[in-house]
Amino acid sequence: MIGQTANILLYLGSRHALAPKAEAGKLWVHQLQLTVTDFVLEVHDTHHPLGPSLYYEDQRAPAKKRTEEFWQQRVPKYLGYFEGLLKSNGGFYLTGRRVTYADLSLFPDRWKGCATHFRTA
Numbered sequence: 001m002i003g004q005t006a007n008i009l010l011y012l013g014s015r016h017a018l019a020p021k022a023e024a025g026k027l028w029v030h031q032l033q034l035t036v037t038d039f040v041l042e043v044h045d046t047h048h049p050l051g052p053s054l055y056y057e058d059q060r061a062p063a064k065k066r067t068e069e070f071w072q073q074r075v076p077k078y079l080g081y082f083e084g085l086l087k088s089n090g091g092f093y094l095t096g097r098r099v100t101y102a103d104l105s106l107f108p109d110r111w112k113g114c115a116t117h118f119r120t121a
Helices: 005-015 023-045 056-088 101-106 108-120
Strands: none
Touching: 005 023, 005 101, 023 056, 023 101
């Protein structure tokens, strides 16, 4: 059994043409997926800055402060990083000419275009 989303995607990505065939490329896409996972975790932490065991209502004031910091500092860092990758790779996919599972995780609206991909893969 494989646990954790990033590892599941690493396993399935090459089996469904959503990752490069070469080992270095697979690991690069996996690294991008782990960065997306870090970003999602930070989004979650804006609502639970004191810990996940407390209700949001019990940490509303710290959450507001954390959210402001997140939008001012962290969002530009993450989005700037991914935007730089897109620009350096032609502007549509993170790693070049093909969609990867990291693209689909970062840009969920691209799942719509994958219906054809999965019917033909």
